Amino acid sequence: MIDYSHSWISLLPPLFALGLAILTRRVLLSLGLGILLGALLLFSFAPWGSLKYLGQGLLGLVVEDGGVNTWNMSIIAFLLLLGMMTALMTLSGGTRAFALWAEERVRGRRGAQFLAFFLGIFIFIDDYFNSLAVGSVARPITDRYRVSRAKLAYILDSTAAPMCVLTPASSWGAYIITLIGGILLSHGIVDYSPLGAFVAMLPFNFYALFALLLVFAVIWLQIDLGRMHWHEARLQAFEQDSSAKASPDEQIQEHEEGRALDLVLPIVTLIIATFASMVWTGAQALQAEEAAFSLLGAMENTDVGLSLCLGGLAGLAAALVGALRQKMSWPAIAHALKIGAKSMVGAILVLFFAWMLGGVIKDIQTGQFLASLTQAYLDPQYLPLILFLVSAVMAFSTGTSWGTFGIMLPIAGDMAAATEIALMLPILAAVLAGAVFGDHCSPISDTTILSSTGAWCEHIEHVTTQLPYALSGALIAAVGYLALGMTASLSLALISASLAFLLTVCALYLWSQRLKATRPQG
Template sequence: MDILSIVPPIVAVVMAIITKRVLFSLFISIWVGGLIAAGGNPFEAVGQTFTWMKDVMVDPWNARFLVMTALLGTGAAFMFKTGGSEGLIKILQKRLTTKKRVLFLPYFLGILIFFNDYVNSVIVGNATKDITKKHKISREKLSYVIDSTAAPMATIGPVSDWIGFQVSLIAAAFASLSIVGMEPYFVFLQSIPWNFYAILCLLAVPMIIAGKDFGPMAKAEHRAHTTGKLIPDGSTPLSSVEQDLGEPFQKEGSVWNFILPLVTLISVSIWGLWYSGGGATGKSMMDALADTDVSVALTWGAFAMTTVGIILALVQGMGLKKCEDTLLGGIRTMLPALIIIVLAWSIGTVTAELGTAEFVVSATEGWMTTALIPFLVFAISMFISFATGTSWGTMSILTPIAIPLAYTMGGEELIPIVIGAIFAGAIFGDHVSPISDTTVMASIFSESDHIAHVNTQIPYALVPAGIAGVMYLLYSLIGSSIILLIVGIVVQFFLLRYLGNRHEKKFGEVG
């Protein structure tokens, strides 16, 4: 565990932002990790790089996730090819007549689809990318709305695979401390008001939609509004259904060609989460979610969605060859994203091998005081999830360390506060990291350039994160999460308003 362990993720992030070439940046950063692991031998580093990539691809969970992502692409392809997307637009455009109203559609859908963040991105992206295109809304703005509702919503519920996972981590920490009399799920519920970033982030979205943009997002919206260019010149969207699939087979398709595959995806995925967790054996929903195999459940849902899409296409008269071409086209739309996901997992393996998280935790342990614990846990969680690109991995690393620390230094009362801080920091780092799978998913299904999405989202994420950090510092003076939240929400409202007005006054841009 030394300072070299933080070099590979820093290389990945800095190179991605400077070069705007995420594949190249991720590969180089993995090789740098291999160079460190191989003691400076560049040839051994190449071998190590491909070994790490091989290892993440043969991992059962990861392999199923790659299949699931490809199947989500094929399901979306059939929605488009059968005219379901066009049918949805025809219904929605009668009611959604302004840009603000259109942007509230992905926001409310993101709130409603709370049981899994990946499914959230798929559904919200496919339901809204065409109508937002008609209203000249930049892909960066759409991907921000998708990304800022998916994970924050999944982490606070009411029921999701995230919550099952989080409760299982809390239960394991309690077992290691032999804590009795504290029910893990109840403690999780107590931690929700202390998850300041998730709550502020969910509220920032409507504040920004109803208000004015600032920073890189304002420039993106100005570009889209004045030129009709939804992505920056010279950039490449992670997926483009139109480019990969051509014209729809049925331009006058029914909205049912969109709704039926979607309902199938949701219902089979929820059933799969319950069933694969042992729900059929009599377990409660929360216990089943704690033990579920997310990759299996969502693969079932994605396969069922694609199957329904094929059936609808055949009913419409699409031949088997056209169906096969649509399948391959759907996988093709996902190909850049699949490669990025493999590379992002590999850099996660690099940080695990080099002990990045352990180094960060050990470097800050000496600063810990009871009053500072929530803030430091939040900051450490932010850094680890940003560097590794995984919120679940960050939660897994920090929960068994931070809960005993909180219990020892502050007793039972401090535990929900620290749990909220862990989850809040994990979501923030995951949000703004270009190597995060959830950030990649938001880029895919909004058809955004990935680095453009990251660059425009960071300033918007920093506002609730900065306010949340101050709120954690104030917790020892103001013991009530509700009072802190009320103050934080008011401050966020006026700060976002000030930033929007300041940008408009300085640049005079629309958006």
């Protein structure tokens, strides 16, 4: 394979796939052509070498090191389990009953959106789990109050990764703490423990903080921009939700006497069983290493994929109990399970293509090329802003925030140690913020794909409708990092970012009101 680690050519496959997806709105075709272009570039357009590489890449998604690729297959299994669980909740009437129950307590469209928002805040175990579980609970309510699936997908996506990156007791937090510990050790920094450094970095993670605040403002002020306004206006005019795709609910006959408990019990079971499984698998790993048990240690060593599957099985069992309680026939249950599993095929195909493109991007060394660009900019006062932007571009291009963390955090640590050691934590936080922003916007990001899946929203509709909001959050964060670099003061940086937030919200609100005035809702 040709080494493109120092060439702009390494940017071609991801940018080609991303641009084509946005232009054509055909995700699988765009990802497939991006994968093909990357393979041809890696092997100098030699057909046989490129085809052999693609075959090995496809096989590697299923088989790894002579065995099953447990991570990929665990995520696929969890998706299938969740699809079947959702179908059973619909069959038993739980989805319908919960929507009727919530309708008496949730006040209007704003309340339905706040329900999704607060669920996203409190369910922070893992971003995949957050997007899919919260989507399953909130979707019946937002549908009933005629909130577009695109708006729901935006709320899911904007609470999943930002909450996970801010929470130590999450799969993201444990991974980041492990990376930070290695960086601190390599530079002889003993003032902070890895957990202490993570907590100290939280106020510097401007994008995650202001992205959450922006969701709150968007819901409260009903700020609908661009194509999001178009979808919302159509729904308010009692037209079809053009951002929605078919879900199992539309193909299954719901039981008339279902109870809200038939939806709540499976979801609560799923949450408790998943968290318990994460602690258990982490404790098993600690025991194998003969290390003392701690909750943080368990979360650092947990097997997320296996935990999701165990939680999914428990949730499916609880949903099956609800269907059997309604005395549903086994043929009806089997039919619902088939529809539920089939409903996830589209998301699984997009994930497979995204994983393949991720492998191509890794081999063509897009991340290494982007990381090398930072070496040309070593002025300490601009480092937080530069690393935020470079991490954002890397995560957007590669579709992975975790991969960006792995590449950029050690580089950022080295740059801080070589220039201004006092900027170590702010710079590391800027990398985290940039990675979350890029991942938030990227059509090939797992979290973006699963957010559209959780909301049952057309994937490209989700990407294009949330982009104005994500870019607004990035602008606010950029102001904060520029002020941080120039003043070296967290207080002044937060004040600057807060002022930028207020100005941005005012501008977005006025834009939204102008759209509503020029395009009446029916």
